[in-house]
Amino acid sequence: MKLYPYQIQVAQLLRNGTSVLLQAPTGAGKTLAALWPFLEAWDRDDPEMFPRQAIYTVPMRVLANQFLTETRRLVQRLRTPTLPHITIQTGEQPLDPEFRGDIIFTTLDQTLSSLLGVPYSLSTTRSNLNVGAVLGSYLVFDEFHLFPYEASLTVLQLLRQIGRITPFVLMTATFSSTLLQQIATLLRDSGVTVETVVVSPEEARAIATRDQQKERRFYIADTPLIDLENGTHQAQNILGHHHQRSLVVVNTVGRAQSMYEALLNAGAQGIPFSSLVTDEEYEEALRASLQKEEKGQxxxxxxxxxxxxxxxxxxxxxxxxxWVMLLHSRFESKHRRFKEELLRMLWGPKSTEAQQPSIIVIATQVVEVGLDISAEVLHTESAPAAAVLQRAGRCARYPGEKGRVYVYPAPPQANGMPNFKPYDQTTVERETCERSWAALQKYHGQVVDFPEEQAIIDEAHTKQDEALLNDIDQKEGEIWRGICDALDLGITATRTQLIRNTISSRTIIVYDAPDESEEPPFGREGFSIHIGSLHASLGELRTLQNTLGLEWALRRLEVREGKDDNEALYFWLPVNTNEDLQGAFFLAVHPHLAAYDAERGFRLGVASNGNYESSITFRPLREQPDYGAYQLECYHEHIEGMVKVLKMGPWEKRFAWSARRLAEVLGISKEAVWQMLYLTIALHDVGKLQKDWQKWAWIYQKRIGQPLYENHCLVAHTWSDGSETHKQIARSVRPKRPPHAAEGAVASWPLLYQQLDNSQGRGWLARIVCTAIARHHAARASNVSPFCMHPRAPQAVHTAMKAIGKWGESVDETKLLLRHSAPRLEDYLIDPPDERASDDVWWDWWAYFLLVRTLRLTDGLSQERR
Known part of the structure; x- marks a missing residue:
């Protein structure tokens, strides 16, 4: 495979330990540039020199789907004995919630929530599992310009810390020169080794020439594309410029739906999706597609x-x-996915002119990135320059093509000011839109290539980028407090602060919501509506409700505590005023007050026959290990099984790179880091060697008809088939099975201190291991019970040490703490982080997260293996 010079430069930098800020034109192979260093390292099979796992993060799920497909094709060309396993993890396709894949395509929300210890994909007790996955991986952040404001600040702050360990590429086609250089300075000042790679105008031209020169000529219109206030539109103009492939991009769903109707009225014909394909066929294709992606077919x-x-x-x-079709965010998954596939096949790189029907596509921002399609003509409303140029990337995208881009002014608001919604939420954003329009007007009638695009971006976005960088300094303490609250305390509300502010949007379903309590209807596919749109629509909904004689128009879901612990009751309450909307994030609209079809999507406030209700969301069933079923295992057998999983699976190779980097930042040898890992594994269940735990096991085994003989070794797992009968017996045994994780950490402390820290003096390495042991079942365990170990516990530990080989040879099992009447767990844990935490504190936490991930995975997989 022949690489472009800039792609070779990216690979060389990363190979030498330097992270990259990359700017390259749309269609110039940024994805390959980012992935090739990982694939090259995989081919060389030297796990100490480069991470053995890659997490490719994008702002939108459609990008994850596209890159998943492209990369699977690329990987098939490798000649290595084993190919990397490629997975996807998004809210719509939660196929790898534990981040087990070798290359994981995922969304920004999934990556950041995992790194912050408040993952969307895992339960609270398991929330420390994926932090180590992100820390131990090669990270790619693509389309940075599309990151939400909150996430942009968080990513940059985190890279100032983790970028000193973890290699990364941060890239987009539309960095402003100011943003690119100042991010580099920000990171370097924090000790991150990073370089900028910008494709020069000469190389950009060479790439275009090598692939046959393509050309996009821009034209600036005088009147808006569609003006709902005045009832005007440019439907005839769109038809006049149309040949076979026209793309029309507007800024809001409402304007997209109105433009669709205008084109129908002007003589175009709507593609009859509802009559050509049945709902059952859509659903079956979606199900098969998701299952295929899950299995990597x-x-x-x-x-x-x-x-x-x-x-x-x-x-x-x-x-x-x-023909004309709509594509926006308010379609059900089955219809949206089909339309995307239709466009890829008709307008994608493998389509041919002879196979193409004449189609006009009306779309919103969903087509800006992720869809590898090429139109002959693009009509777009004015928007931030980065968005306009991304839209232009869907026009004349392939070698030798020539395309026309028509940019229209924003329609006026009632006060005469241009309506840039949804891009004008702040003064800074509105000013960026105004500068973008002014910059684009200078290129009327001209061909716009990469140098011109860069000039437009610099003129339009520099001030907004400067404001972003200024906020990094101004809000640094606030951001780090949020990060610490997430990592240490698990406060999920930090997601809104650090990832994406969802307060401005509400999820709404079309549903005949009952008056009484019910099971939560979260399985239904909802539509996201901006709170401002709901405020504007509420009066019309209430009027239409009264006209139709309905009991209610809009209801909000309220959760109340039940009589039993952990019981929740769900009630639907009426929404009568705008104040009722403020605290409501899940809403139902009466089926007679909304409409939906595969042609137009969801429409709120449209009188209908009430036949449509939001669909049940399809989720592929992942093959989860059944941790309810266990084999009877002696303590040393369990440790042997975990060591086997560590060595036979990808986990030891993945830890190799982390061990090298941790040794460097902790100031210890690689051997010491490896010993920390193996001691964590060997001692993690020491708490089960308590007298009461073993007594419980003895009674339980007897009651299920498989008693332990008198001198049986101390057990780590009792036998269970996972049945309710066995679970009931386990709950009925007295004395109750005591907790073991934190107790084992305290009991192991003297042994760990002597082995790891005797020459260091402060017990810091032992604290890292103790924290991993104490929290290998509950991510934020903070309590420990008094304990008394079984007399044969030291012997069980001695036998277990043989399972970890050389790492256990010098361990003195007699140092095991046999009893403690009033232990304090915090005395054995690493210090909690805060916004003023030193590097030493953060490196301790990174080490803990890497240890606990490997421990938890090998622990669970050792049972799955059996």
Whole structure:
């Protein structure tokens, strides 16, 4: 495979331990530039020199889907004995919630919530599992310009710390020169080794020439594309410029739906998705597609293909007028995914002119990135320059093509000011939109290539980028407090502060919500609506409710505590005023007051027959290990099983790079880091060697009819088939099974201190290991019970040390603490972080997260293996 010079430069920098800030034109191979260093390292199979896991983070799930497909094709070309396992983890496709894959394509929300210890994909007790995955991986952050403001600040703050250990690429086609250079300075001042790689105008031209020169010529219109206030639109203009592939991008769903109707009225014909494909066929194709992606099957087996062919044939056979279709965020998954597949096949790189029906696509921001398609003509509303240029990347995208881009002014508001919604939430954003429009006007009638794009970006975005960088300094303490609250305390509210401010949006479903309590309807597919739109629509909804004689229009979900512990009751309460909307994040609209179809999507406040209700969301069933079923294991057998999993799976190779980097920042040898890991494994269940735990096990085994003989070794797991009968017996045994994780950490302390810290003096390495042991079942365990170890506990530990080989040879099991009447767990844990924490504190936490991830995975997988 022949790489471009800049792609080679990126690989060389990362190979030498330097992270990269990358700017390259749309279509110049940024994805390959980011992934090639990882694939090259995989091919060399030297796990100490580069991470053995890569997490590719994008701002939108559609990008994750696209890159997943592209990368699977790329990986098939490798000649290594084993190929990296590629997975996807998004809210829509939660196929790798534990981040087990070798290359994981995921969204920004998933990566950041995992790194912050408040993951969307895992329960609270397991929330420390994925932090180490992110810390121990090669990180790619793509399309940085599309990150929410909160996430941009958080990513940059975190990279100032973890970027000193973890290699990364941060990239987009639309960095301003100011942002690129000042991010580099910010990171370097924090001790991060990082370089900028910007494709020069000469190389950009060479890339374009090598792939046959493509050309986009920009034209600036005088009147808005669509003006709902005045009822004007440019439908005839769109039809006049249309040949076969026209893309129209507007800024809001409402304007997209109105433009669709305007084109129908002007003579275009809507693609009849509802009549060409049944709901059952959509659902079956979606189910098959998600299951195929989960299993990593070859991309040639595309379950959407028969449906796409059916629609294509219909469009070609009835070509009396141009076809028109809508694509926006308020379609159900099955319809949105089908439309994306249809466009990829008709407008993608493998399509041919002869196979293409004449189509006009009306879309919103969902097409800016992630869809590898090429239109002949683009019509776009004015927006921030970065967004406009990303939209332009869907026009004349392939070698030798020539395209036209028409940019229209924003429609006026009632006060005469341009309406840039949703891009004008702040003064800074509105001013960026105004500068973008002014900058674009200078290029009327001109070809806009990469140098011109960069000039437009610099003129439009520099001031907003400077404001972002200024906020990093101004809000540094606030951001680090949020990070510490997430990592140490697990406060999930920090997601809004640090990842994405969702307060401005509400999820709404079309549902006949009952008056009485019910099971939560979270399984239904909802639509996200801005709170401002709901405020504007509430009066019309209430009026329509009264006209139709309905009992209610809009209801909000309220959660109340039940009589039993951990019981929650769900009630639907009426929404009558705007104040009722403020604290409501999950809403139901009466089925008679909303409409939905595969052609237009969801419409709020439209009188209907009430036949539509929001669909039940399909989720593929992952093969989860059944941790309810256990084999009877002696303590040393359990440790032997975990060591086998560590060595046979990818986990030891993945830890190799982390061990090298941790040794460097902790100031210890690699051997010491490896010993920390193996001692964590060997001692993690020492708390089960208590008298009462073993007594419980003896009674339990007797009651299920498989008693232990008198001199049986001390056990780590009793036998269970996972049945309710066995679970009931386990709960009924007295004395109750005592807790063991924190107790084992305290009991192991003297042994760990002597082995790891005797020459260091402060017990810091032992504290890291104790924290991993104490929290290997509950991520934020803070309590410990009095304990008394079994007399044969030291012997059990001695036998277990043989399972970890050389790392246990010098361990003195007689140092095990046999009893403690009033232990304080905090005396054995690493210090909690705060915004003023030193590097030493953070490196201790990073080491803990890396240890506890490997421990928890090998612990669970040792049972899955059996």
């Amino acid at each position: 070859k991309t040639s087996e595309n379950p959407w293909l028969p449906l796409v062919e059916r629609v294509r044939e219909h469009l070609l056979q009835h070509a009396e007028a141009p």
